[in-house]
Amino acid sequence: MSIANLLDPITAQGGQTRFSGLDQWMQGRTLYGGASALVAYTAATRAFPDLPPFRAAQVAFVAPTGSDIEVRREIVRQGRNVTQVRSELWCEGQCALSAFWLFGTLREANAVHPAAPIEEWPGPPEDAEDAMNGKGPAFITNNFEIRRAQDVRGPGAPIVRRWARLTDRDALDPISQLILMGDVLPPGAMRVMKRQGPLSSINWSFNLLDTEPTTRDGWFLSENASQHADHGYSSERLRLWNADGHQVLDGMQSAAIFG
Structure with a gap:
């Protein structure tokens, strides 16, 4: 039930999202960093389900994240091999988390x-x-x-x-x-x-x-x-x-x- 509380409210449409039972994922007055990062990642992959394999991320924990979140996500650039997606969590009118997710297709290795x-x-x-x-x-x-x-x-x-x-x-x-x-x-x-x-x-x-x-x-x-x-x-x-x-x-x- 704990994982369901964290992920079930996230939809492909994004926007205003209300979570419940997040007391199990709190770190002080904010959502634990790994949990908030997973919310942002899941929002990106549910919005854009045909992405290449996931490879890297940059996550900024900007402000406390609570139960009422506005989820924003967009494809910043989609090249031949690499797609970069940005997702953000907004709480009480301010950005609480901003993340870049990098997805890249498999290529023949030129360095091992x-x-x-x-x-x-x-x-x-x-x-x-x-x-x-x-x-x-x-x-x-x-x-x-x-x-x-x-x-x-x-x-x-x-x-x-x-x-x-x-x-x-x-x-x-x-x-x-x-x-x-x-x-x-x-x-x-x-x-x-x-x-x-x-x-x-x-x-x-x-x-x-x-x-x-x-x-x-x-x-x-x-x-x-x-x-x-x-x-x-x-x-x-x-x-x-x-x-x-x-x-x-x-x-x-x-x-x-x-x-």
């Missing part, structure tokens, strides 16, 4: 360079210890199963790594699952914060490395790593691997570090 194998493989998710049971914001406690994928606890290197899977995923295609969970972890910079304080995603850009991603039992290894943090912001690299250690998503994010 597989993603490097993951360093410090934590072992399979089936052997990992549970983490965050009953803890964290509403969107995690209601929708995700989280397991440890690193030994460090508390302060340390600015990297957060966890196994994660959606508890309700049967109605989602694999790409929608990745969008919904790609932003699930807090910034890696939290491990070097001088004191506890709020954290907030500002944007998220990512490339999909496999247009037909697969994994085992819904598990993905998620990692957020701060590349540089200062002046209240952190530049983060976000990556996802499947349960066999194959990278499926590579992304970047700017995060606000308050407190």
Whole structure:
């Protein structure tokens, strides 16, 4: 029911849309970033169902997103191979999220360079210890199963790594699952914060490395790593691997570090 609350109201026509039961997807006073990104992605693909395979995105989290949303989407450019679609979520008269989605046809490879194998493989998710049971914001406690994928606890290197899977995923295609969970972890910079304080995603850009991603039992290894943090912001690299250690998503994010 949680996924249905998120996606069922979205129509091909767009426009004013009312959602219900979104309390399960909230992060403070706004819809969790992965959930709002999935709403925008679904709006684009339902409006334009004949798009080529999805390959990349740029998502700006502009303002809090609530239950009453105006959905806007348009094809910005449709070339011979690549189509770029923009979708926006508007709340209370202002833009709350703006996203560009890149779709591209399959072409004969002129360059082949597989993603490097993951360093410090934590072992399979089936052997990992549970983490965050009953803890964290509403969107995690209601929708995700989280397991440890690193030994460090508390302060340390600015990297957060966890196994994660959606508890309700049967109605989602694999790409929608990745969008919904790609932003699930807090910034890696939290491990070097001088004191506890709020954290907030500002944007998220990512490339999909496999247009037909697969994994085992819904598990993905998620990692957020701060590349540089200062002046209240952190530049983060976000990556996802499947349960066999194959990278499926590579992304970047700017995060606000308050407190």
